[in-house]
Amino acid sequence: MAQEFETGSFHRMKSLNKSTILNVIRLQGPISRAEIAKLTKLTPPTVTNIVGELLESGLVVESELGESSGGRKPIMLRIDSARYTVIGIYAGAKRVRGIMSTLDGQVVLHGEERIPVEPDAQTFLGILHSVIRKLIEQTDPAVHTVLGIGIGMHGLVDPHQGISIFAPNLNLRNLHVKESVEKEFALPVEVDNDVRALALGESWFGQGKGLANFICVNVGTGVGAGIYLEGKLFQGASYTAGEMGHTTIDVHGPKCSCGNYGCLEAIVSGPAIALRAKQAIAEGRETLLAQWQESGETITGELVYRAAMRGDELSKELLARTGEYLGVGLANLINTLNPSRIIVSGGVSKAGGLVLEPLQKTVAARSLQSSAEAVTIVTSQLGEHAMAIGAVTLFLEKMFTPAGAAEIS
Amino acid sequence: MAQEFETGSFHRMKSLNKSTILNVIRLQGPISRAEIAKLTKLTPPTVTNIVGELLESGLVVESELGESSGGRKPIMLRIDSARYTVIGIYAGAKRVRGIMSTLDGQVVLHGEERIPVEPDAQTFLGILHSVIRKLIEQTDPAVHTVLGIGIGMHGLVDPHQGISIFAPNLNLRNLHVKESVEKEFALPVEVDNDVRALALGESWFGQGKGLANFICVNVGTGVGAGIYLEGKLFQGASYTAGEMGHTTIDVHGPKCSCGNYGCLEAIVSGPAIALRAKQAIAEGRETLLAQWQESGETITGELVYRAAMRGDELSKELLARTGEYLGVGLANLINTLNPSRIIVSGGVSKAGGLVLEPLQKTVAARSLQSSAEAVTIVTSQLGEHAMAIGAVTLFLEKMFTPAGAAEIS
DNA sequence: GATAGATAATTAAATTAATTAATTTAGTTC
């Protein structure tokens, strides 16, 4: 039990105050020194002193003068967001997507590359490097200074060491991603699981802004959750928190790829929806999907959604059923963790009301009243770069945190 | 969004270091100043200085000299555990049980009183006061100094304000428990939900010692969990985290008292086991239980356990089934939260292997491999006063935490 | 438009509580 004891020292105190002021400027800016002092309960001279260092680092700038109500006009401070950028990489099952983003989450560049089937470690890392390199090459250093790189990877990730322990869709193990990328580009790198990155992205720039407890549930090929508790991403004892795809909601339900029965993933994932559609077609149900299938289309979750939008009854029914079952899963989460918000993202969230309405109904019926009253269920609005934006925030979080905040230059 | 910004100050720094040293002495004591300095990375003079204050407060004492390997023998320090006591109260559905405990969890006194059916607020608070008063009256102030009171209450509790928001079994709402008891006894009081208190008790004195992430699952009349994450009790957005009794594991399962189907509580709680037993008897199954029922016994979960111990096949089967289903619920928890331990307490835990073996099997089958490898499942060993010991730790936790540590005299 | 009042920001001195370096205490070893 190699325990870590937290102790105070002058250095830590300063570092904490510096990071606190930086975050106040980020969250409440433009803001004056006097206002910062009021909010943080630090004294004006301390604020002046620390703000001085932040100005020197270039991260914070003085902008216009603020309004006064009878006195000297305050000098407003803000983060020089547009000047500095961070690279965010989403390494999924089939492709690596990258963005370059300013500190306030504006995407200024993006790019992607396909991953070949079953790549070896070097090939995969090469693709990662390539996507990053292209982004850097397109950057004018006079306009944008790249501060670091965040990487969100599917599968099991050790974020402390920056290692991809297991990436099932690539069949790779123990990739030293952080080490490799840091060596290649001489920039600080943060790595974590993709869905956790997504949740962090929501907390910085999305529907999780200002919330201490929320859960981001991503429903696509699988079902995963990024769990954000007490103002921090929750990792679990061995970095697997949020792997809720194989939680059981129906012990006598359909068989799942994992060998068990009634896993959430076996009922609400894209492939599961497609499977139910195929079964219905086989049973002879009348549906647009049958026609489309005959004309060569492959049945997928997305196709079911398109059919539903055209008014296909079976498809609407399938999506409604999906909403109900997902609602059961979310109600379980709500009863267990009592979050103040659940953010639904991924394929299912695009289906909108067709899924969400039955979902909300089920949640209301199946969760403890006071937990249900405390929670709101929304869909992600971060758009197509959501995962990569999440990756960016992996780095931002580190950068704006006590230990990291001091070391920007 | 009235945000709290954490800032450093001299006072905070000192308070943090003081509490850190206090906790090191508590956890690793008897320990010398030099060893404390090594462990905490504080310098020897700082340790000497702070230890001086702790000695003055009386909470810490110098004991024997330690062994030396060629130099001055270290003066060992330890908490004067036996000198100071805390009162712990468990307010359940039918009775209020109280203990007086030393700082190291030794129970020196205990007592209890029954709660009448549907008491009014004054009656209930009167019983609470009465149990506490009797404990205090039995205490010789020359031997034991009472430092404070912890109260674990069933139902929904706001631990920050010390209010019982809703106690379903007493049908009471918005009881200002902390205020009432503090006024009566002029001692600091901490209040929280009973199962959360239990989890905290496990973290201090039980199976959760030294663990950062574990969950204490109490299965009795209902099913509740105390969730301990990242070294702290997790409360949730509105203090209802851990209310997992009504999480769904079988959407098409038996009807629950809450109106839904397949809630965990409707399958594995004591009453649910009894119900299944009665159904089996009604179906004409041959069993000891049928004989006992005829001779006037009421079928309860406990009775089923007693029958199983006598070799009754139906009862063994019922308990095995309970283990399987509870295993599904725990597997869901494990997949979602990736704890390093689950501590099972309450009635079911007494049934031992009859429940636990099928439970372990189910957990192994239904949870993600790396999460399953990270977790151990054990039963609580705190004994009959477990809940009250948990209540004691509600106060201890506060007392040994930065803000509180300084204010003991 | 001069002046009082108000608010913002800075400067200088005082204070706090840590750290560094040296010293004392109390042993062990050869």
Place this chain on the structure above:
DNA sequence: GAACTAAATTAATTAATTTAATTATCTATC
């Protein structure tokens, strides 16, 4: 008993905050 070791303390130093005073700049008003 001289040399060595380790623990604990003391004294001096240092870093960062806080207090108090000062300067800067704007508004309001007579």
